[in-house]
Amino acid sequence: MSDTDQSEATQIQDSLPEYRLPVIRVPARPSDQNPGGSIFGGWIMSYVDIAGSIPALERVRGPVVTRAVDSFEFKKPVFVGDLVSCYAEIVYEGRTSMKVRVEVYAERLSKGETITVKVTEAVLTYVAIDEYRRPRQIPKK
Numbered sequence: 001m002s003d004t005d006q007s008e009a010t011q012i013q014d015s016l017p018e019y020r021l022p023v024i025r026v027p028a029r030p031s032d033q034n035p036g037g038s039i040f041g042g043w044i045m046s047y048v049d050i051a052g053s054i055p056a057l058e059r060v061r062g063p064v065v066t067r068a069v070d071s072f073e074f075k076k077p078v079f080v081g082d083l084v085s086c087y088a089e090i091v092y093e094g095r096t097s098m099k100v101r102v103e104v105y106a107e108r109l110s111k112g113e114t115i116t117v118k119v120t121e122a123v124l125t126y127v128a129i130d131e132y133r134r135p136r137q138i139p140k141k
């Protein structure tokens with residue numbers, strides 16, 4: 001076991017949220033690595049943006065664009081072989097915009113045991129747009 005595994009294994013582990021399904025699950029591959037040996041932050045950011053757009057798209061049933069990244073934290077590294085799961089939920093609805101919280105968990109499956117860690121947490125703002133790419137009112141529920 002590496003030092004990282006050892007310290008994570010002895011900590012109280014995170015667990016995947018049981019009450020909802022991830023919107024994306026993807027394994028981290030060697031081509032996604034940075035020279036430091038962990039996964040490139042931009043790879044994770046890209047999946048976070050895609051994951052966050054999913055509940056927004058489902059809510060408005062039309063196109064949305066990312067307007068802002070309100071917060072973004074890389075809490076723990078992701079490594080090659082980790083199974084990465086992104087959970088996303090709308091936490092605020094305005095007139096045309098929605099804030100979506102995205103939580104990312106890594107299951108360190110390649111190490112022979114299941115260690116689950118929350119690796120990233122972010123809040124992004126998506127805006128519903130019309131055919132002229134202008135902000136569009138979110139439909140009533």
Ligand SMILES: CC(C)(COP(=O)(O)OP(=O)(O)OC[C@H]1O[C@@H](n2cnc3c(N)ncnc32)[C@H](O)[C@@H]1OP(=O)(O)O)[C@@H](O)C(=O)NCCC(=O)NCCS
Binds near residue numbers: 066067095129135
């Ligand atoms: C999204 C876009 C059409 C909105 O245009 P805009 O002139 O900012 O529109 P508005 O000022 O009316 O704001 C629209 C909504 O965004 C919100 N908003 C604007 N700036 C924001 C910011 N910095 N952070 C969070 N929300 C913001 C507004 O509060 C408003 O929400 P509401 O209607 O729920 O109150 C325009 O900014 C755009 O095209 N941006 C580029 C999007 C893009 O290419 N993203 C990357 C690829 S998907």
